[in-house]
Amino acid sequence: MEKSFLQIARAAYQPKLPKALQGPVKAKEGAPTQSVGNQEEIKAEFPNTYGMPVIEFVEGEAQQLPPYNVGVILSGGQAPGGHNVISGLFDGIKTLNPDSKLYGFILGPGGLVDHNYMELTADIIDEYRNTGGFDIIGSGRTKLEEIEQFEKGIEILRKLDIKALVIIGGDDSNTNACVLAEYYAAKKYGVQVIGCPKTIDGDLKNEQIETSFGFDTACKTYSELIGNIQRDCNSARKYWHFIKLMGRSASHIALECALQCQPNICLVSEEVEQKAMSLDEVVTYIATAVAKRAEQGNNFGTVLIPEGLIEFIPAIKKLIAELNDVLATDEAKTVERSEQIDFVRRSISAENLAVFNSLPAEVAAQLALDRDPHGNVQVSLIETEKLLSKMVADKLAAWKAEGKYVGKFAAQHHFFGYEGRCAAPSNYDADYCYSLGFNASRLIANGKTGYMSIIKNTTAPAAEWIAGGVPITMMMNMERRNGKNKPVIRKALVELDGAPFRYFAAHRDEWAEKTEYVYPGPIQYFGPTEVCDQPTCTLKLEQNK
């Protein structure tokens, strides 16, 4: 494997650990916990893993454990730092007993079910320290939900003498980790299950979890690019750049990038939904800002757009829901492709027809014609950044005809997602992830199951970070999924009364009108600490730092 100079230099980086994890630990246990909602129902679903205390690790006596094999799984989309969770876990179990082994299940949870695994030895681990990606064992999207899967899993776990399984994933994967923990506990299979909070989207956080790993690095990578584009924008002074950012459910990434870069406009899906804005209102909002800047001779700017925006516009959401129903009928299946748009127009309600007709022709055609394998409208294929810039251009042209706008409007489009999911972790993520993994080994050594590894106080220097565990059930409530009530970890959307959004809302009018771009530049690993070790703006504002 040929390595870049940065990779070689970075391999030598020793991630920082909280002080408590630098030596022997003992678990300081809090009071019994309750789930955040539906307590009776959650308790009934998790009789063996409900109500356990929150744990904090503090200095303790030296422990020497018998060899204790551990398995690890990467679940879902890539996030910077996954390799460091694994190397932290590896180092952690080896400090407890050098004969303990770490096994990685290949290509996600499917590797457990299909008995596809590899031993992760020191040689392999060393190749991946402080690197991005999940390529050490690969990841996958198989959901661990069925008893049959759990039983297939226990076969291989027994065969490899694995006593604990660490699942690195997002909200759904951690929910499933807890279901698995409960099942193995109920069956007295003697296998512990520990979760780790991963996702670049930043939507796995709550009172207990400060942030999910990867969010820091991904946002910094996108902000580097947005800053570069803004500098270009401000030099050439002739384009509006419409920049879509990954994140279907929550707008944390867009908001964080806005806080870092101060673009002219940033849309926040949660606000669009809460205000029940129509697509035309969103377009008018952007066009108004464009027109206002044009009055000052500034025919350029930047617009950040969360990937999931379109599904948060209530009218579009309703239209899509009806399209999914209408196109699933037997009648729809007999309609020729060339007749499909007319069929849709005939079949949907007057209210939705008005919305459908307001869309640019290509988008309407795509909604009516393209289906995913389940027969659903493919919302993710819609190029929201182009849809919006086209509609803004049309609106500005209309205003120009009315004499309400004098300016030039030309747009460039960007979509950033894959560019940041596998970036080499920032110092923050490298340290945070290594600590999460190392800490997981301490939860295992303390006999815990159904816990998530947590590290808190991360806006302070790493030595002051607080390590511990939180029962996964504590973060759960019941939600409706596919027509059934299910216990799940509540997804954290952007809170409109939270400090990050409030800071943004207090500044956005000024940012829209003036040109107050900030250029964060690329992630630095070796420079002054204020350059290399900043947490996200979101975290600093949330913690009032």
Place this chain on the structure above:
Amino acid sequence: MEKSFLQIARAAYQPKLPKALQGPVKAKEGAPTQSVGNQEEIKAEFPNTYGMPVIEFVEGEAQQLPPYNVGVILSGGQAPGGHNVISGLFDGIKTLNPDSKLYGFILGPGGLVDHNYMELTADIIDEYRNTGGFDIIGSGRTKLEEIEQFEKGIEILRKLDIKALVIIGGDDSNTNACVLAEYYAAKKYGVQVIGCPKTIDGDLKNEQIETSFGFDTACKTYSELIGNIQRDCNSARKYWHFIKLMGRSASHIALECALQCQPNICLVSEEVEQKAMSLDEVVTYIATAVAKRAEQGNNFGTVLIPEGLIEFIPAIKKLIAELNDVLATDEAKTVERSEQIDFVRRSISAENLAVFNSLPAEVAAQLALDRDPHGNVQVSLIETEKLLSKMVADKLAAWKAEGKYVGKFAAQHHFFGYEGRCAAPSNYDADYCYSLGFNASRLIANGKTGYMSIIKNTTAPAAEWIAGGVPITMMMNMERRNGKNKPVIRKALVELDGAPFRYFAAHRDEWAEKTEYVYPGPIQYFGPTEVCDQPTCTLKLEQNK
């Protein structure tokens, strides 16, 4: 202006200078020079600026000059380091006489003609040291070609008592700088004109100029992103990423990124042209590699595509030429939009019709329908990355039906350009640009005009760099432009017998088949020198380092 932590830290960076420029200099002059081609014609066009010697600066006696005002212009597309050329120039003229003033003309050469300028004082310069972008004075694409413009220019130069003008630009801008130098010399206006080699495209280089500034930083920024995508690609193992890279004329950027990242495939326009490949042959080349990787179970990969590729495919070039002719006829102007595709089919030659019909419907429609303001086909609007992936998908589907391919093919698309043109300059570009600007002040002090500022030996440590000047006429030949023979600096395309391409060609089959990705990571400014101060692979290979 709110600044990022990196900007603040980076403001303190003192760019390195060649040893010769660290103290007083004298000019060591070589023999009279000749242009690279059409010597008699070039000499006739440039009687006052032809045949001058190449200059190298060596240690000399301390000089104190009278105040000597200088003007500076940024011309054309942004490139990282432009601000450092200006700060080097500023520091250079101030060391010769602190009362000398530097004026910037606003928004490119148009600022000279329209008398739109600002004085660049120390306060302003300090805000822009080591930053990306051209926003200090803006850039523009006005071409300085007409005597009327030169005369408008001399008015403001006289008014501001400017004795020398530095034009920072690409091949065309430097050609025009020389025409201006010749004109002012012929008229004895007493204004020197000096050029600086700028362009991220890397196509302004020759025996005298090692590289144009900005190429280093832009390629490193794109390579960071390509590396991240490759890591994702190798973790998720389910997509082929088609990545288009800026650069209409030359493929230096794509080639350099390939050398840095080792993607599965990189197309090089110059090779496609030289081999007279058809679009189908290009598609077959990619599809063959995809199929070969699929045989090993690897349904993922990366393809780098130079922006200008499609215009280098001889058959497409011919088609576009005929389309431009056919659609410019009076008859064409009477044709309804809905009839235009049929009109094109009726009007073009059988050979071009076959090519036209082989294109995906959307691309054919775009070629037939969308014109630029001059009535030409808008080649730049063609999304080559999507065109190619669509055609590869179609070919693979056909092969699958024939039983020649068993695999899955899904593609993601990217286009990088604006992401890198205004990145903060790498140490290399920061030092190189500062040296180019500082050196320009020494060319001015030595009374030179019609010279380009050059810095050589840049694969060695900066102290060993060689500073000097080269007569712009030396790099010229006559070329046909808009139906006329014109003296121009020859554009440097990728040489298929040059070391960078040969290295690539020797490795590409292995890179295509295996997965040998390299992940360069983000540009580092503060770390170990082997991480922070590497020149491009292109330059190292060219200089056999």
